[in-house]
Amino acid sequence: MPKFDSSRIPVITLLLLGLSAVNAQQEEPVTADNEAAPADFIQKGQIVPVAEEDIDEGSDDYAVPQDSENDLLEAEFEVFKELMSENVYDEADTVAKRVVELAIQTHGPQSNQFAKALTNLAIVQFHTEQYDASVQNFEAAIEIIEDNEDRLNAQLINPLKGLGAAQLENGRPDLATQTFQRAVHVTHVNEGPHNLDQLELLESIAETYVRMGDMDAAKDAQDTIYAINIREHRLDSPALVPSLMRRAQWQHRAGFIFDERATYRRAIRIIEEHEGKDSVNLVEPLILLGRSYFYLDTSGQVSFHDSSMASGEIYFRRATRIASESTDSNWQVVAQAGLALGDYYIYKNNSNRARQAYVETWQLLSQSEDSLRVRRQQLERIVPLKEEELPRYVSSDTRTSGDDRTDPLLQGSVSVSYEVSTRGRAEDVELIEAKPPGFERMVNTVQREVRRRIFRPRLEDGEVVSTPDQVLVHKFFYRQSDLDAQRAEQDAK
Numbered sequence: 001m002p003k004f005d006s007s008r009i010p011v012i013t014l015l016l017l018g019l020s021a022v023n024a025q026q027e028e029p030v031t032a033d034n035e036a037a038p039a040d041f042i043q044k045g046q047i048v049p050v051a052e053e054d055i056d057e058g059s060d061d062y063a064v065p066q067d068s069e070n071d072l073l074e075a076e077f078e079v080f081k082e083l084m085s086e087n088v089y090d091e092a093d094t095v096a097k098r099v100v101e102l103a104i105q106t107h108g109p110q111s112n113q114f115a116k117a118l119t120n121l122a123i124v125q126f127h128t129e130q131y132d133a134s135v136q137n138f139e140a141a142i143e144i145i146e147d148n149e150d151r152l153n154a155q156l157i158n159p160l161k162g163l164g165a166a167q168l169e170n171g172r173p174d175l176a177t178q179t180f181q182r183a184v185h186v187t188h189v190n191e192g193p194h195n196l197d198q199l200e201l202l203e204s205i206a207e208t209y210v211r212m213g214d215m216d217a218a219k220d221a222q223d224t225i226y227a228i229n230i231r232e233h234r235l236d237s238p239a240l241v242p243s244l245m246r247r248a249q250w251q252h253r254a255g256f257i258f259d260e261r262a263t264y265r266r267a268i269r270i271i272e273e274h275e276g277k278d279s280v281n282l283v284e285p286l287i288l289l290g291r292s293y294f295y296l297d298t299s300g301q302v303s304f305h306d307s308s309m310a311s312g313e314i315y316f317r318r319a320t321r322i323a324s325e326s327t328d329s330n331w332q333v334v335a336q337a338g339l340a341l342g343d344y345y346i347y348k349n350n351s352n353r354a355r356q357a358y359v360e361t362w363q364l365l366s367q368s369e370d371s372l373r374v375r376r377q378q379l380e381r382i383v384p385l386k387e388e389e390l391p392r393y394v395s396s397d398t399r400t401s402g403d404d405r406t407d408p409l410l411q412g413s414v415s416v417s418y419e420v421s422t423r424g425r426a427e428d429v430e431l432i433e434a435k436p437p438g439f440e441r442m443v444n445t446v447q448r449e450v451r452r453r454i455f456r457p458r459l460e461d462g463e464v465v466s467t468p469d470q471v472l473v474h475k476f477f478y479r480q481s482d483l484d485a486q487r488a489e490q491d492a493k
Contacts, residue, residue: 047165047204073102080120089127096121112155115144119159126162131170138163154190157183157197164204171409171477173212180205196232199225206250211392215254222250238274241267245285253389257295264289280326283319283333287340290315294347294386294454316344331371335361339378343385343456346424354424355464362462379459382420382467386454390446394439394478394486407479412436414446414476419468424455432471438487439478446474 076099083092096117103117122137141159149155164179180201187198202225209218229243244267251260267285275281293312316337323329323337342357358379365375394412415432429450434443450472458467 047168047207069102069106073099073106076102077120084124087127089124093124093128096124110144110147112145112148115141115148115155115159118144119162122159122162122166126166126169129169131166134166135163135170138166152186152189154186157186157201160186161201161204164208168208168211171411173208176208177205180208194228194231196228199228202228203246203250210250210253218250218254222247236270236273238270241270244270245288248288252292252295255295257292261289261292264292278322278326280322280328280333283323283329283337286315286319286322287337290319290340290344311348313344316341331364331367332374335364335371335374335378338364339456346456347385347454349423351423351464355422358456358459358464359462362459378456382458382470383456384453385424385456386452388449388452390449390474390476391442392476394442394476394482407481409477409479412439412442412476412478413473414439414443415471415473416447416450418450418470418472419466420455420457420470421466422457422464424457426450426453426455426470436483438483438490440486440490442476446472 076095080092080095080099083089083095100114100117100121103111103114107113118137118141122134122141125131125134125137138159142156142163145153145155145159160179160183164176164183167173167179168176184198184201184205187195187201191197202221206218206221206225209215209221226243226247229240233240233243244263248260248263248267251257251263264285268282268289271279271281271285290312320337320341323333326333338357338361342354342361345351345354345357362375362379365371365379413433413435415434416429417432418426418429421427429447431443431447457464459465
């Protein structure tokens with residue numbers, strides 16, 4: 001039986017596994033009110049485990065618990081889910097531990113219910129970055145299910161998702177890939193080789209390969225996802241649009257910008273064919289297509305667009321027109337288009353036009369409690385518009401550690417401060433701390449990337465203002481041998 005120590009219970013939270021992109025950055029700007037800037041249209045990959053449901057159901061070999069015990073377990077679990085939905089992780093941690101204890105009391109330490117409780121426990125710790133404990137609890141849950149069922153039981157899929165996510169964030173993408181692939185195999189056994197439930201797992205595999213720098217393997221995973229979706233839907237089916245949008249977002253992250261544009265154009269054509277050329281559903285893909293022109297393609301392809309298309313301006317203007325004129329539009333869509341237009345002008349360094357677009361959107365978002373909430377998220381704080389991912393590993397050898405622990409993975413960090421100007425540029429970039437000292441190339445890479453970033457500037461009382469005292473902490477993995485090699489290199493100069 002797996003060891004269980006309630007004092008070390010890892011908890012992780014309710015998250016969606018896949019390429020959803022909210023706050024999945026390894027680095028995160030710290031604002032004055034200590035809130036992370038929200039993701040806008042440019043998103044990064046996120047891999048997170050999903051909480052188990054129905055904690056009080058199922059049959060075990062233990063005595064049937066009394067109604068009062070079941071009621072208490074169910075009540076605590078409902079509290080846990082509510083706290084998780086509100087991202088109140090500290091309190092969720094405490095409640096999750098109570099659920100584990102109750103699951104032991106009512107169903108026993110070898111029950112599937114206990115395994116579900118451990119899985120949910122492992123979820124809060126994932127969010128609080130207690131990855132070692134999270135891995136241990138996922139592994140314990142998996143072992144219990146294997147003992148009670150078998151190694152191919154469908155109940156293993158969710159804890160395997162969580163284990164892979166925790167392994168990835170713990171600096172073991174090699175193990176994460178194996179875990180995700182095992183989960184895919186379990187879906188094949190239980191649901192067939194073309195099942196749709198495996199798509200989130202394949203997205204996670206692709207994301208893992210991206211982080212490892214293996215773009216060919218990531219592309220293979222994405223091609224498999226696309227093939228499964230094509231098998232499920234017609235080539236011109238509107239049901240294919242969400243898949244195309246996700247595919248384009250991945251192509252963006254992989255640097256396949258021309259492929260990204262082609263995918264967005266295909267989604268746009270499908271929407272136009274089925275809903276018309278003025279459909280409000282065109283706004284988002286048009287904005288994202290326009291944003292693709294903020295970036296250079298890394299695939300070696302050559303573009304021959306005219307100047308307006310080459311800048312993306314034509315797509316922003318069309319999105320703005322549709323949002324303003326469509327009878328199906330609403331204030332959310334109009335605001336989305338207005339922000340995107342302002343962002344375009346910021347990117348083009350036309351601060352006057354950007355200010356006009358932002359001020360108009362500020363006024364639109366000042367008319368109700370719901371719109372004020374969006375205003376606070378989108379205009380009362382800086383929002384990253386253009387940024388490249390920073391390296392998570394010092395060297396390629398660091399990415400795949402295998403089982404060799406003679407030179408274990410260690411975690412370092414680079415912290416820099418900067419100010420975001422009214423033009424949306426990072427200024428006065430200064431190093432705060434590098435832990436450990438010695439990785440000069442990593443320090444230089446972080447500082448250079450911050451200087452290249454473009455932000456939506458913050459508004460205060462309806463006016464664009466500069467935002468000082470921003471801090472970025474970039475975490476990375478290394479080995480002692482990496483540090484020794486770089487220090488020796490510095491000493492030799």
